[in-house]
Amino acid sequence: MSRVTLVQVFKHRITQKYLQRSGIHHAVTVATYAYDLAIRKGVSPDLATKSALLHDMGHYEWYRDGKWDYEEYRKHDIHAIKGAERAHKLLIRLGEDRLVAKEVSLAVLLHTDSYLPFTLDNQRNALQDVVAEADRKDEQQHGLHHYKKMTPSQAVKLLSHLDKKIIVPS
Template structure:
């Protein structure tokens, strides 16, 4: 019996994601997921894994404000959001019923998504990990300003519903017989 696919909308509407993605900005999360979808199709990487990892890539963010302004220097030097994010995303995905292999791959893509992170030094990233890093970087603005451009939760959910439909159609056409796609779920 196949389990229903965990959707992007179901992830964003969870209290864990709502709490933590709000800090990094819903717009940035959605835009990164949209870029990840396009890159995944282009590179023959699973669109389901790519969009989920890109949506959740900043779920580990905390506020780095000092005197009401973003303290980019401290953030850049001391931040561990990829580590916190990988853990939070894995917990969220497994609670939602995601395949454990998919949850692991998504969490690892989140762990390695930040090029400024010291944990990325001298590592050979997988295509999914490279893709998530690139989807994040495409939307990046100086001094973290991409996190400050806001859209409403309703707009974010509307865009994710469209993206969920694209991913579902792409998975229906997928010829892979692995857990990367929903055809391999038990």
């Protein structure tokens, strides 16, 4: 089975739809951070970058009176749950190995504990920690990191560079 690349994942129509909501810039930046952290921590860069790229694909927009309402969004947030489901379905459609799809979807599910009534401190495995840390590195107050801009062509160029760096054991 050949490796499903980050560029293939990014170019899929489902990814395009949901990354428009959560921010292409944020997704690609977090994937880049995840690669570096994975190398440093001995975690699979393939799993880390895929998880990081897809970590926020469960986001939705919450508007009140025609204006973005960050506080209401935070109160009703379940983006990690929706994102895990979407990431798994997407990867299976692309022909990804089932165990890879499962690990990625779990990392997406556990990249934040904002939707839980408890914290995940010391509960994540190494991959999940890498994705959570990479996400925190790019975070800005009030979700502003989701509004940074990056064109799809810039994203493909950066993801292609990451793809070339990733070596998957046979």
